Amino acid sequence: MSIQTTKLGLVQTPIASSNDQQFKLVPKIINGGIAGIIGVSVVFPLDLVKTRLQNQVVGPNGEKMYKSMFDCFKRTYHAEGYLGMYKGSAVNILLITPEKAIKLTANDTFRHYLSTGPGEPLPLIQEMIAGGSAGACQIVVTTPMELLKIQMQDAGRVAAAAAAKASADGKTASVKKASALALTRELLQKRGILGLYQGTGATALRDITFSVIYFPLFARLNGLGPKRPDGSSVFWCSFLAGCAAGSTAALMVNPFDVIKTRLQAINKAPGEPTYNGVIDCIGKTLKNEGPTAFFKGGACRMIVIAPLFGIAQTVYYLGVAEKLMGLQ
16 A cells, blocks of 8 residues: 555545555444534534524514524423434434445545545645535435434424414414324325435535535645644644534535525424425525525524534544554
């Protein structure tokens, strides 16, 4: 194996023979899974708040269920308890390993084939193409994962809105308990496998654009920091670069995330509009709520994404899977 190194994705990966490179994918998948599980467990309550804020529609007189991120967090905690903040987390934890593995491995692979030569820095356009291609690959897993997660996360808000409407009408609302397994079975029975891919177009817009921004930005920020004797970046620099690049990309694609979240919300609160695709969702949101609606939950999303990608860098730096597998 050659001792030269090249920047591929999140880490500096040795140039190796094809067999060795294939073997190296195993720890990469494990590291991606560990990073995803830890990250999801840490930030999931904020992700739930983000989903509810993005799905919240302002009433004709400016009325809102949640006044702010902190108000949403407080009211959700009081109404549903600590475990209520983790609704939908099981789906995310189950699917985050293949999602991260596809994203990181695909980016590494595309960067490798787009490189101009061993040790040569990848031009910006090639970095963007590699990142965007990786984002396109991951939607195979991301779309159903996000669809199921959003139903679970938003169930409490929809139930509360239905109860308030029923109370105002002098009636009692009956709330159907949601579960990811029951929802999956229902979607498969009614719509087939395509039912799990509702909102794929909006998911692709978000994930491809995010990856086009994130990977080149991370590579440049990470390159500014100090290096270890072997040429790799120190872990705290990679962590900060991941946080900064992740939060920046997250804010820039937040409008796509709002559209995706609304298109994937199957159960609506009373009076909320339905949408027939990305263009219809953009048009109705602009008409009813104005351009600021596309940045709902933006602060939450930045707070969620920053540690997710910062943790990914730390896990790669520490080489958790390599140590577990006894690799150098």
